[in-house]
Amino acid sequence: MNRRLALGLALGAPALALLPSLALAQAYPSKPVTVIVPFAVGGGSDNVARMITAKLSERTGKSFVIDNRGGGGTNIGNEAASRAAPDGYTVLLGQFTLSANPHLYSGLRYDADKSFIPVVHVANAPTVLVVPAFSPIKDVAGVVAAAKARPGKLNFGSGGAGTSVHLAGELFKLQNGVDLVHIPYKGSAPAMTDLVGGQIEMMFDTSTSALPHAKGGKVRAIGVAAAQRLKELPGVPTFAEQGFKDFDVPAWYGFVAPKGTPLEAVQWLNAEVNAVLKDPAVVVKLDAIGAVPVGGTSAQMGEFMKAQSTRWAKVIKDAGIKLD
Numbered sequence: 411m412n413r414r415l416a417l418g419l420a421l422g423a424p425a426l427a428l429l430p431s432l433a434l435a436q437a438y439p440s441k442p443v444t445v446i447v448p449f450a451v452g453g454g455s456d457n458v459a460r461m462i463t464a465k466l467s468e469r470t471g472k473s474f475v476i477d478n479r480g481g482g483g484t485n486i487g488n489e490a491a492s493r494a495a496p497d498g499y500t501v502l503l504g505q506f507t508l509s510a511n512p513h514l515y516s517g518l519r520y521d522a523d524k525s526f527i528p529v530v531h532v533a534n535a536p537t538v539l540v541v542p543a544f545s546p547i548k549d550v551a552g553v554v555a556a557a558k559a560r561p562g563k564l565n566f567g568s569g570g571a572g573t574s575v576h577l578a579g580e581l582f583k584l585q586n587g588v589d590l591v592h593i594p595y596k597g598s599a600p601a602m603t604d605l606v607g608g609q610i611e612m613m614f615d616t617s618t619s620a621l622p623h624a625k626g627g628k629v630r631a632i633g634v635a636a637a638q639r640l641k642e643l644p645g646v647p648t649f650a651e652q653g654f655k656d657f658d659v660p661a662w663y664g665f666v667a668p669k670g671t672p673l674e675a676v677q678w679l680n681a682e683v684n685a686v687l688k689d690p691a692v693v694v695k696l697d698a699i700g701a702v703p704v705g706g707t708s709a710q711m712g713e714f715m716k717a718q719s720t721r722w723a724k725v726i727k728d729a730g731i732k733l734d
Contacts, residue, residue: 439678443500443501444475448479448487448503458533458535458696487502488508492520504664505664506574506661506718509522509721513727526668527708529679530707532705535618536617536634536640536660538624538643538646538700539553539635540612540613540615541629541632543627548632550649550652553612562589565592565611566610567595567605567613568615569595569619574616574661576614584729585654585657606623621640665679
């Protein structure tokens with residue numbers, strides 16, 4: 411007798427319905443899993459994705475392929491992932507833009523809430539406020555004082571309009587009633603170059619980008635927008651420690667999958683990524699680039715994403731920002 415039929419007869423009809431799921435759970439992944447990264451090669455997002463997938467391959471013996479789809483404020487990569495077959499073999503390195511872009515752009519060809527299901531929250535890269543090494547500004551209070559003394563004259567750079575670091579600056583302006591001029595760049599690297607040279611006066615940057623420049627003394631980090639100090643910058647206090655509450659602004663990274671992806675694939679990926687994030691060697695590598703491992707359940711990531719979307723929708727509306 412056919413083994414599958416015999417098993418179904420022994421366990422009853424409901425068991426037959428479960429067989430495809432059981433087969434997926436036993437076999438998944440049976441071919442390479444593509445991870446779409448909505449940025450070019452070499453940036454912080456790409457580094458995190460490659461670090462995690464390399465360890466996943468080492469741990470499981472399975473193959474993971476990075477597909478860089480940069481451009482369009484991450485909308486190109488996000489849309490490509492939303493249109494992928496929901497079979498567990500394509501996931502997106504989702505991030506801050508999934509929380510912000512629906513409120514910044516009209517006519518998106520994907521729905522950040524309905525096109526994806528959360529898999530696992532990988533890591534956070536806290537925002538760091540940096541000034542030129544020779545700047546007279548020593549702390550966050552100094553920024554507020556300087557901005558109020560020169561309203562509309564003090565500027566801050568960012569890696570681009572609508573990025574987490576741009577919106578961090580907008581939130582800072584709203585919370586403190588200051589008028590800062592935003593200067594967007596095409597990426598954090600050119601912005602950092604101008605900051606080092608004093609062409610701009612300050613910059614909100616992700617820890618993964620700012621860390622090497624701050625540790626090398628090229629810029630001065632004066633505040634970390636996170637609940638705790640960065641391990642690699644232990645002498646730099648958080649915003650909260652300096653009296654500036656509710657300014658926890660992470661550039662976050664997490665895997666999401668196209669809506670309809672089998673639960674078994676989501677559960678497998680969640681369990682394996684959580685195991686990777688507990689590996690001491692991975693924690694050390696993430697610390698070294700200024701990223702903080704998170705992990706947790708798919709549901710926890712979903713709640714985090716909802717909270718982020720709600721928060722940034724209000725900031726974007728209050729600041730009157732629109733990118734199209």
